[in-house]
Amino acid sequence: ELVTEYLINKIFHNPLPFWDFSEVEEAALYSTHPKSLDFANGEKKWYFYIHKDKSFSNNTIRKVEDNLGSWSLKWYEEIHDTKGSKIAFNNHFVFFSKRRKKTHWKMDELQLRPEWYKDFNLEEEWALGILKRGTEYH
DSSP, rough: OIIIIIIIITTTOOOOOOOOEEEEEEEHHHHHHHGTTTSSSSSSSSEEEEEOTTTTTOOOOEEEEGGGGEEEEEEEEEEOOTTTTTEEEEHHHHHHEEEEOOEEEEEEEEEOOHHHHHHHTOOOOOEEEEEEESOOOO
Protein backbone atom coordinates (compact mmCIF):
# COMPACT_ATOMS: atom_id res chain seq x y z
CA GLU A 1 0.00 0.00 0.00
CA LEU A 2 2.81 2.48 0.80
CA VAL A 3 4.37 1.87 -2.61
CA THR A 4 1.16 1.98 -4.66
CA GLU A 5 -0.79 4.65 -2.77
CA TYR A 6 2.03 7.01 -1.80
CA LEU A 7 5.29 6.48 -3.69
CA ILE A 8 3.89 5.83 -7.16
CA ASN A 9 1.36 8.67 -6.81
CA LYS A 10 4.15 11.01 -5.64
CA ILE A 11 6.33 10.15 -8.64
CA PHE A 12 3.51 10.65 -11.15
CA HIS A 13 2.27 13.84 -9.43
CA ASN A 14 -1.12 12.23 -8.76
CA PRO A 15 -3.28 13.24 -5.79
CA LEU A 16 -1.99 11.71 -2.59
CA PRO A 17 -4.08 10.19 0.18
CA PHE A 18 -5.01 12.43 3.08
CA TRP A 19 -1.86 11.64 5.05
CA ASP A 20 1.04 13.36 3.25
CA PHE A 21 4.68 13.13 4.32
CA SER A 22 7.59 15.55 4.68
CA GLU A 23 10.24 15.69 1.97
CA VAL A 24 13.98 15.42 2.64
CA GLU A 25 16.97 15.50 0.31
CA GLU A 26 18.93 12.25 0.23
CA ALA A 27 22.30 13.87 0.97
CA ALA A 28 20.83 15.73 3.99
CA LEU A 29 19.20 12.56 5.32
CA TYR A 30 22.32 10.44 5.15
CA SER A 31 24.66 13.12 6.47
CA THR A 32 22.65 13.90 9.63
CA HIS A 33 22.40 11.94 12.87
CA PRO A 34 18.82 10.59 13.03
CA LYS A 35 17.99 12.39 16.29
CA SER A 36 18.93 15.70 14.62
CA LEU A 37 16.47 15.40 11.73
CA ASP A 38 13.86 18.18 11.70
CA PHE A 39 10.90 15.82 11.54
CA ALA A 40 12.17 13.55 14.36
CA ASN A 41 10.06 15.27 17.00
CA GLY A 42 9.53 12.73 19.75
CA GLU A 43 7.53 10.11 17.88
CA LYS A 44 8.87 6.56 17.48
CA LYS A 45 8.13 6.26 13.75
CA TRP A 46 8.24 8.80 10.92
CA TYR A 47 7.23 8.53 7.26
CA PHE A 48 8.81 10.82 4.67
CA TYR A 49 9.73 11.12 1.01
CA ILE A 50 13.40 11.00 0.04
CA HIS A 51 14.33 13.06 -3.00
CA LYS A 52 17.01 10.88 -4.58
CA ASP A 53 20.23 12.47 -5.81
CA LYS A 54 21.88 10.70 -8.75
CA SER A 55 25.26 12.14 -7.78
CA PHE A 56 24.95 10.85 -4.21
CA SER A 57 26.89 7.70 -3.47
CA ASN A 58 24.83 4.51 -3.54
CA ASN A 59 27.09 2.71 -1.07
CA THR A 60 25.75 0.20 1.41
CA ILE A 61 27.38 2.25 4.21
CA ARG A 62 26.58 5.97 4.41
CA LYS A 63 28.71 7.97 6.82
CA VAL A 64 27.21 10.85 8.79
CA GLU A 65 28.98 14.23 9.01
CA ASP A 66 31.54 14.84 11.75
CA ASN A 67 32.06 11.08 12.11
CA LEU A 68 28.93 10.76 14.29
CA GLY A 69 28.05 7.36 12.89
CA SER A 70 26.82 5.66 9.76
CA TRP A 71 23.80 4.02 8.17
CA SER A 72 24.55 0.47 7.11
CA LEU A 73 22.40 -1.56 4.72
CA LYS A 74 21.62 -4.84 6.47
CA TRP A 75 19.36 -6.52 3.91
CA TYR A 76 16.79 -5.78 1.26
CA GLU A 77 13.65 -7.47 0.08
CA GLU A 78 11.67 -7.28 -3.13
CA ILE A 79 8.13 -5.90 -3.14
CA HIS A 80 5.64 -7.46 -5.56
CA ASP A 81 2.31 -6.20 -6.89
CA THR A 82 -0.89 -8.25 -6.77
CA LYS A 83 0.10 -9.98 -10.03
CA GLY A 84 3.45 -11.09 -8.58
CA SER A 85 5.60 -8.65 -10.57
CA LYS A 86 8.56 -7.01 -8.81
CA ILE A 87 7.81 -3.32 -8.48
CA ALA A 88 10.05 -2.08 -5.67
CA PHE A 89 12.72 -2.84 -3.08
CA ASN A 90 12.69 -2.32 0.66
CA ASN A 91 16.20 -1.52 1.86
CA HIS A 92 16.64 -2.07 5.62
CA PHE A 93 19.25 0.20 7.26
CA VAL A 94 20.60 0.25 10.82
CA PHE A 95 22.41 3.24 12.34
CA PHE A 96 25.77 2.57 14.00
CA SER A 97 27.49 4.99 16.39
CA LYS A 98 30.93 6.38 15.63
CA ARG A 99 32.37 3.47 17.65
CA ARG A 100 30.55 1.06 15.29
CA LYS A 101 28.07 0.10 18.00
CA LYS A 102 24.62 -0.82 16.70
CA THR A 103 22.01 1.70 17.86
CA HIS A 104 18.22 1.49 18.18
CA TRP A 105 17.70 3.62 15.02
CA LYS A 106 16.41 1.73 11.99
CA MET A 107 15.16 2.86 8.62
CA ASP A 108 13.37 1.28 5.70
CA GLU A 109 13.80 2.88 2.30
CA LEU A 110 11.19 1.84 -0.27
CA GLN A 111 12.41 2.38 -3.82
CA LEU A 112 10.83 1.63 -7.16
CA ARG A 113 12.83 -0.51 -9.54
CA PRO A 114 15.08 1.62 -11.81
CA GLU A 115 13.15 0.40 -14.85
CA TRP A 116 10.13 2.48 -13.76
CA TYR A 117 12.05 5.69 -14.28
CA LYS A 118 13.37 4.58 -17.68
CA ASP A 119 10.05 3.18 -18.93
CA PHE A 120 8.14 6.37 -18.08
CA ASN A 121 10.98 8.85 -18.85
CA LEU A 122 10.91 10.19 -15.31
CA GLU A 123 13.81 12.41 -14.28
CA GLU A 124 13.07 12.93 -10.58
CA GLU A 125 13.55 9.90 -8.38
CA TRP A 126 11.85 9.51 -5.02
CA ALA A 127 11.88 6.90 -2.27
CA LEU A 128 9.69 6.51 0.79
CA GLY A 129 11.49 6.42 4.12
CA ILE A 130 10.28 4.97 7.40
CA LEU A 131 12.53 5.97 10.31
CA LYS A 132 12.06 4.04 13.57
CA ARG A 133 13.44 4.79 17.00
CA GLY A 134 13.66 1.96 19.52
CA THR A 135 13.02 2.26 23.24
CA GLU A 136 16.58 3.29 24.11
CA TYR A 137 17.08 6.88 23.07
CA HIS A 138 20.62 7.88 22.02
